[in-house]
Amino acid sequence: MLENSKGNGEEFINEVATIGRIHHFNIVRLLGFCSEGTRRALLYEFMPNGSLEKFIFSKISESTHRLLSWEKLQTIAIGVARGIEYLPQGCNQRILHFDIKPHNILLDHNLCPKISDFGLAKLCSKDQSIISMTAARGTPGYTAPELFSRNFGEVSYKSDIFSYGMMLLEMVGCRKNIDLSIENQSQIYFPEWIYNKVSQGKEFALEIEADGDEEIAKKLSIVALWCIQWNPTERPSMPIVIQMLEGDIESLEMPPKPFVSSDAEMDTM
Template identity: 45%
Template sequence: MHNSESNSRWTVSIRVAASASPKFHKPPSSSKLKTIIIVSALALALALSLLSFLMWQKYQLPPPVDTSVDSPDCFLRMFSCMELKLATTNFRSKLGSGGFDCVFKGSLPDGTLVAVKKLEGSRQLDKQFRAEISSLGNIQHANLIRLRGFCAEGSKRLLVYDYMPNGSLNSLLFTSNSKKKRKVLDWKTRFQIALGTARGLVYLHEECRDRIIHGDVKPENILLDGNFSPKLADFGLAKLVGRDFSRVLTTTRGTRGYLAPEWISGLPISPKVDVYSFGMTLLEIISGRRSVDLDTEDSSKYYFPAWAATQIYQGKTTSIVDEHVAAEADIEEVRRAGVVGLLCIERRKR
């Protein structure tokens, strides 16, 4: 160590043990570096692929419905095909069938009974599916069947509704079991079914956000819950027509015997076609017989509305009511209901 007045510099020497000296590693070769990068990339890709598969499996969505129909703004439950297969015990209990669908009884895991409509066919399948989703997805009313959810996986289309324990009005109104008819569909019950059905149609035509033409009102499409409260069902032919009814419908068709003249004459279609169908149905509720019945022995009753109009005009109202309920029926209610039914189908009044 040296010190000087002219040069104040210090020199310090420190001896360090060899074991404490820092070590410098030799950088890896380029081939090893490439191997590390490749292995890391493969591991990352595998992890991302596995994560994507798990997310897809958990949140797999059905193929989109045709964009020409708006998706419902409600929170309908989206069922898987496996869920509905289990709920219906592999579609074992059949409730009924139509031209393009079969309906099966089912039970959800919480015990709720449902009716599962399995749509079939090709041309009508997607059309009917979209119509029912659009029509029922956004509406709720005491006299309209409740749509709980749907399934759309691949080519499968299913709709899930509340189960109606008393079946359709058709099955009870025209049953051959007269004892059952007297016990179940007495006049009071029939009158309430007629009123409830009318309320459901008023809601569709006047009160819901988008006015709806049902298009196929008939006893087969009036379902009865445990209290025999009516629920309009089968909206496969329903049409959203907006608030001003400015669109002319040309493709919807109802059922023979309930089909309004507008469909045949080519006139603009409005909710009046449902009014006509309701009128024919109302006369059937009153009489317990088909409004158009070519098999009847009395030729004057082939077209029941014309015969009924004559009877009411002549003051013979009792003769138009079902003989099984005539004794306990309120004849004034029968007369009023009969007049309403006839006005519904009279072209000049609609």
Template identity: 50%
Template sequence: MYADAKKSGKVILIVSLSITFGLLLAALLILIKFRRRINHSFSLPSIMDRRRASSDTANVEKLLQKYGALAPKRYRYSELKKITDSFKHKLGEGGYGAVFRGVLPSAGGGAPREVAVKVLHHSRPNGEEFLNEVISIGRTSHVNIVTLLGFCLEGSTRRALVYEYMPNGSLDRYIYSSSSAAAGDPPAAALGWEALQEIAGGIARGLEYLHEGCNTRIIHFDIKPQNVLLDGDLRPKIADFGMAKLCDTKESILSMADARGTIGFIAPEVFSRGFGVVSAKSDVYSYGMLLLEMVAGGSNVRAYAAEKSGDGGELFFPLWVYDHLLEDGGVLQMQSGGGGAGAGEEIARKMALIGLWCIQTVPASRPSMSRVLEMLERSIHELPMPPRPYHASPSNSPSPSHPSSYPSSTSDFTLRSSRLLTPESTA
């Protein structure tokens, strides 16, 4: 009897201890989970992130207040919804946001004004792209720079920019047009070579202004066809200053912690300091690539190069252009017939030659934008042949050589005959 009672007591004790241990373990697990949630919500990084976002927004506000009456007009987000009809008509989308068409109501009895509203939905928390656009464009006033009419800043997420509307869209629509190619004409034929030359000159004047005409030098860092807008008269205007950097006009070298730009248009020194220092010459490189793209869009260069390469490998387009620049057979000739074909061919060749000077690997070998404007005004026979380019990209970065620089004065120009011999193609 005593033994049974003793055995029963042990069972009760074991069961009680098991239940107690289970309850304690469950309570401990619940406590750990709860504390993790608390720590996640009130952890130092989380608190710091929120404080940083609030501080960044406050800094943006302070910088904008410094402009006072010179700052562009500020719009509420609700106003932008009304201007764009709730963001109904999308014009395009880029790396930092979408662009919508809108209409500003008439002011003082004037007519309503069409605008383009850029909503920055991928802006960095510190507002770098937003500030770049507002501050850099806010400092400019030039016929070849897009006009900033206003902005919106509500908290750290609702940020937008209001620009003048460009009815003819961006340049890439004309030089990469598939519809023109399907019709058998080069895309640029829709504009004509003289119009393309005027556009090239307008872009050059805009860049010269940014580099030399502003109180604070502005380096754009993202010159490409998509960032050149055309107004109703096909006048080019440089847009999208999200990657721009400002520096004192007395400083010729810019210090940067990160590479920026669009693959295919980035200067070698931007992604590898072994090629030289970052400066306004980095924009010159991008401009040179843009010129070569304009020429390629107005001729059969790309198709011809692909046919000749035949190995399916990656072809360095500027090198191919150099090897065939003045070769008989007309790879840079106008495809369309007509009496202006000869003049068009000379314009195409001149643009290609200037483009090749602009993309020299060593920055010091490239002309300034002022010199580029002089080159555009000259005959092709007055322009010296640039050194042969080589492939330099983020994945292919050989040690740069030091080719000769572009002549620094008009007396250094080498006169050439109408037919220049070039090396045989290595493509």
């Protein structure tokens, strides 16, 4: 159900018409809609496993074990990346989601990821690469810096790539990218803690259990750090992201530090 719907519904119908044309394995399928006065609703396919959020931020019976294996996390990361890759080019209009986060990634019965919730999405023509925005949109912690200030660069599909990078880091750490409940203040900004671990060649110790887990954790982290570069032009395109995720860890280069470093000590967690 959509609350606080405004206007005569023409914009809503146009968006439904566009989203209704999306047919991609990693994007939730729109089955129908209702527009009756100010009452509007969207009907999507049912995703029995709910959102990715509950798998990476929740613990079963206070268990310290992950609910998803590292191999499954990598598969999910690649699936979401393929969906994001499709949005700007798969339809007759370019679609920017502007709210990529674990809560909006739904999982089917096979834990296949599908991007959902296009409430903040913006539609534009195929030849429009730079987007005009009157106000920032998105969820704090995932919103690209250029949405707040053009001093960081222009708004484009690279804004969704920033959000994707923040989500990847949360998948690695099973925690919010900014967590004020963490006792050790040096661990509050998780992206910086991850960057220091990777750049110093230290092990993550993030519940690594099987052979290859450490490599997957490091790969996801490096790709994420590339995606959250503050300058949009320094973020890789989504095809490159997919290539990095599917490639060998040896082929990945360490990105520049994507934030202003704090003075906090990052050696322990």
